[in-house]
Amino acid sequence: MSQQPVPVPDGLVDAFWEYERALMADDLPTLDRLFAPGASTLRGDANGLLVGHDQISAFRGGRGGAPKRRIVQTHVQTIDRDHALVVAITELERGGRGQQTQLWARTRDGWKVTAAHVATAAPALDTRVWRLVGDPLVEPLGHGDLDGETVAVKDLYAVRGQRIGAGNPAWLDEARVEPVHARAVELLLEAGAAVRGIARTDEFAYSLAGANTHTGTPPNPKAPHRISGGSTSGSASAVSLGHATIGLGTDTGGSIRVPAAYQGLFGIRTTHGAASTYALLPLAPSFDAVGWLTRDAGLLRRVGEVLLPPAPRNPRHDLVAVPGLIRMAEDDVAAVVDGFAADHGAMRESWDLADLSLWLQAFQTVQAWEAWRERGGWLTGRLDTLGADVRGRFEAASLIDDDRADAARGVLAGARERILDLLGDRVLVLPSASSVAPLLGQGLQAVRDATMGLTCLAGIAGLPAVSLPRSTRQGLPTGVCLVAAPGRDRDLLDLAADLG
Template sequence: MTRVHGEAPAGLLEAFWAYERALMSDDLAELDRLFADAPDTLRGAAAGLLVGHDEISRFRGGRGGAPRRTILEVHVRPTGPDHALVVATTRLERGGHGLQTQVWRSGPQGWKVVAAHVSVPAPAHDPRIWRVVGDPLVRSLGDGSLDGETVAVKDLFAVEGQPIGAGNPAWLEAAPAEAEHAPTVRALLDSGASVRGIARTDEFAYSLAGTNAHHGTPPNGAAPRRLSGGSTSGPASAVALGHATIGLGTDTGGSIRVPAAYQGLFGLRTTHGAVTVGGVLPLAPSFDTVGWLTREAELLERVGRVLLPTRAVAPPQDLVVVPSLLALAEPDVETAVERFAAEAGARSQEWDLTDLPAWREAFRVLQASEAWRAHGTWLATRLDTLGPDVRGRFEAASAITPEEADTARDQVAAARRVIRDFVGDRAVLLPSASSVAPRIGDDVGRVRDATMLLTCLAGIAGLPALSIPTTTGEGLPAGVCVVAAPGRDLDLLALAARDDRLRR
């Protein structure tokens, strides 16, 4: 029996229990009716604040129902002639207790919720972020510049004693335990860092959204209820949420830069071949690179000094921004990057990018051909184990002929020369992604295509690309990408660390 404390105004408890029944049955229409239809209606939770009836309704429609629970106690406190505060304690079916606080207002259509806050215990292990996690999972193997840092390792890297899961349960089930750490993992451990855990990835790293049909979408630590960005989605979420300080991942077509932009992180895609990909499950070897994400530029640079070849550092002095590349982004992101470029003293530089769509298509074809070469033998009879988006890409990849792949390879080589000639000794600023993080449930096909026009440039040319966090006018995370010549990774990291110190 639920205990009710306090004197409830007429009709309030009936409305409260109607809301509870609608919540447990996922009756979206009734839930919408019982929340005030106003632009200032509020609903808050650990994941963030929703403002406005329409935003709240949108969230409910995409979550698939609320956790099952039982109301234990209800406390009612009238706060005026037509307002009342209701606080309810709950017992969750999955275990643990929760708290629900609501402000109700009485009007011509009865009692309506005008503000609500829900508190439930967070799971000890969020399976959207982690495949396996420890305290730590692997302890440091030495002392050095990364003492005390913790690493979320993308589920493509070999971690001794653990299988590589690649974001796909069928692959994980058949995968053997790794006999030794990938060289990059070992280098971080030797420098004092520990491995917090193995973090989720989009299946076989063949996506930019961050979604996974088997494990869900890792939460976006900077923009709740928006996509995390992929395929280094789990490590990015772990870093943004403070579960780890370093996210170790890969970038083939933007898989470091996009999650960095979506979640307000610093992220580096390294020069192709500058950091070994030994012990890393491949996607497309012509483009695969190692990268990492952090919340601070200084730590990003420290990781670079561990993993990158030692060399003298000379931060780029000539910064340029290309108007035709800015125009590929949504207006809010374009404005944010323009503002950043102006503050950084970048000058405008025109570039004839008539061939960019053809370059992007050549990149897509060659990437797909290599992805099928890497995984086609295993996937040929197991495509049904993949989520719809990734399955569609592998099915298309399986149809690419050797002749088409050879043509694409020649086109990529020609484009590489053009891009490297333009970059020269300069640093080119462009959007890291074409938009802010889409809302979970949005159609991301158009966003992916637009973003790939931007991210493919560094991929095709094998260049280092650094994503620096900025914000739009509405306060949403976005990324400024700085691209430089091959081997200038440490120069970019020094530039970011210097500018970050100046901005603080």
Template sequence: MTDGTPDPLPDGLMDAFWDYEAALMSDDLAALDRLFAPGPATLRTDAAGTLVGHDQISAFRGGRGGAPRRTVVDIQVQVVDDGNALVVATTELARGGRGAQTQLWQRQRDGWVVTAAHVSVSPPAIDTRVWRVVGDPLVTGAEDGPLARETIAVKDLFAVAGQKVGAGSPAYLAAAPVETRTARAVQKLLDAGADVTGIARTDEFAWSLFGDNAHYGTPPNPHAPRRLSGGSTSGSATATSLGHTSIALGTDTGGSIRVPASWQGLWGIRTSRNAVARDGLLALAPTFDTVGWATRDPDLLARVGDVLLPPAPPPATSDVVLATDLLALAAPDVRAAIEEFARGWGNVVREPFDAHDLDAWRTTFTLVQSAEAWKQHATWVASRLHTLTPAVRGRFEAAARLDPAEVNAAAHSLTRLRLEIRHRVADRIVLLPTTPTVAPLPGGADQSLRETMLGLTSIAGIGGLPAVTVPLRTAEGLPCGVCLVAAPGRDRDLLALARTIPRPA
């Protein structure tokens, strides 16, 4: 190890540094807490973002399961004065590659503590939380076309010739055959000139909204560091947020495009039921399954629609209605962002959408979705429940126990509710929260949040309606979304409207 420390150093500084290093390698949380300065001003930053305050830093360390193994190979120290010093250490990681940490140490009454730290490590060649398989590209598109030079992260539910469909499950992937044909939606994008960069992670069987997958890890959320990414089109959304691809191709059954788009600051669309062919797509609940995609800007969102959507009449003008009772379901910070958006739009009518029906709508949606998911996957799942993550296993187990009479009643209710929702939307554009909250921290996504989200997202699902989510920011700078919902077949109208929405400078 090289050592660029000046001589003499303030008493106790390097002892504290090596105590910190030992605590880090042994994951001694109490010692690490003691060696970071108490209070709200302490900082720790890395590529994922900045943690502010001792409490945030302590919570992060407590949840990460230890730091990567490493060896310190170089230390440089700049002494500011007898009570403050900057220590820069270069490390070699056990997994390969190098890292660096910069720490500002301060002498306090009980000894030396870190008041600010910056940590960097060499990134892995492939982030397996985001990607299952990736190429440069994995599949080359046509030489020319309306999407030439665009790149796609394909959700691991679509068939890609020469690859397997993994569905977010290692056991399913192991047993899956190699696909001989490419899903029609993917092929149309390839024919339009886009390249497939890779196949991206999904929540297991696409039956989740939060983006977490215990098998592979949770994809990061670049625009809300250390918060959940949203799912189930989690890997594709993260790849596009990170700039690895320009198009996140996914599905939306109960919000699987809209939720990650909202939580990651993307534009996204759930298409009208049957508007885009689902050939070569692993189903979850065919009554509600749709193809969707997300991008970083509305122009590309619309250009993808030009390739995938059927022809439609020229865009029609419509009244825009802010559903006040649905807005009330959002947290105050999200509600304020949507209110500001609506004021900026101008002539927006404010009226309720009759949200007192929301629990019944969500229950009907969940019953039909669960019954169809079991019908689709029972043959494979029944003997392999032990291979699934607890939440998804629980949903399949509950689906297996459903009373056929109850499912039949829900199916009849669905027909009535679909007509009712379409009648309420009519020829208008309805605004509602895409998600009721910003992306929660790990551990903060519970059943209550899932039910509230499904209450909002199932409106388009039951109605078979197109929905475009527009990225907004809360006053604290966290991503959220407002959803534009219209009558079936008005996908292109929504995409054209999205192009006219002013974007932040």
């Protein structure tokens, strides 16, 4: 007996085309209506899986519309009278083809999408991550401990024959072609590494978010649909995505530690002045420090052997945890850091943190004063080339006079002495960032302020800090930060390799 084809259920095709028209018009209410309500609705793409109608709706509301396309082929596989799978082949206006697969269910309110997967042709170059990329962009200059490794260079370091873009197209247009490599880049090349490319940064590195008005937010594959963390955003994403093995960056107020925490990477901010900043575009020279990110602690240490000056090892690693600092993080992050401290026998100690807010304010004042001293001459008359958040910081920086900066430096001198005295020869355990990576589109200023209350300690005292990747109970990346006395970078790298 032959089996008859199952007919397409009534109303399904009309619902499918209504959805497609709404998608092209960015008609958010209709799209919300056509996706099934509840916590079990799914939408997936190359960036990750969204679970629940609310997450899907928030994603659509923040992306600014879907890429323009047309449907060139559809196929319906009927499951039963109330369920069907619709597969559509799409042709994108920008070129290339994609595929959309949707599971539809008939409800009392009509047909609804209960699960969807979207696939599009991958770009030849993800310009959110890279400004310039090669295969490689720069060949190694020698052989050594980094043979076979590839580097994503933050767009603040000089790469011979290229320009420094600093995350701002107007600056890039006027930048000179660099005659030499930055010393950090040169050392990596001499040790056998190749430069994979020049990676995106937040504008002039004056941010912790990773969101760049001009080029977008680099993806965070460890926490899809969440920010990447900045300002070493492109380098971090390149490493997390597997495009490079080493992300060379900088850390002024947390720009290695934050993306490391958000993306589940190992990262180090080096002792201020320990690694060469030659041919590196500064933000705030009193706090700028060379740093890098990797996917494993062994490579993090091997890069340190190349970029750090020789130093005697101190095998003693007495850990100290300050509950008041740990509680500055959100509960899920604090639980991870507190558990790490307990598992590794950290001594718990109460520090007087009454002046911490004053220290942070002084740090941000001096950072801003120096940033305007470095970039203000060029930015005068060009502030409109900046994204709103970075522009606001530079506008505020332009109003800081020398007397105010001098007073802040006085506060920092006392703070530095106090931090060094409290820390001594021990290793401080604290959160690398105050929270997991915020969702794209969320307000970020409060997160920035909370995180800098933690990260400013290393910046104020010029201390080395290593971020170790961990996960919250919800499975999101976070970081445990280890901070030691100046010059103990190699000790921290050894400890990171031991603790993983």
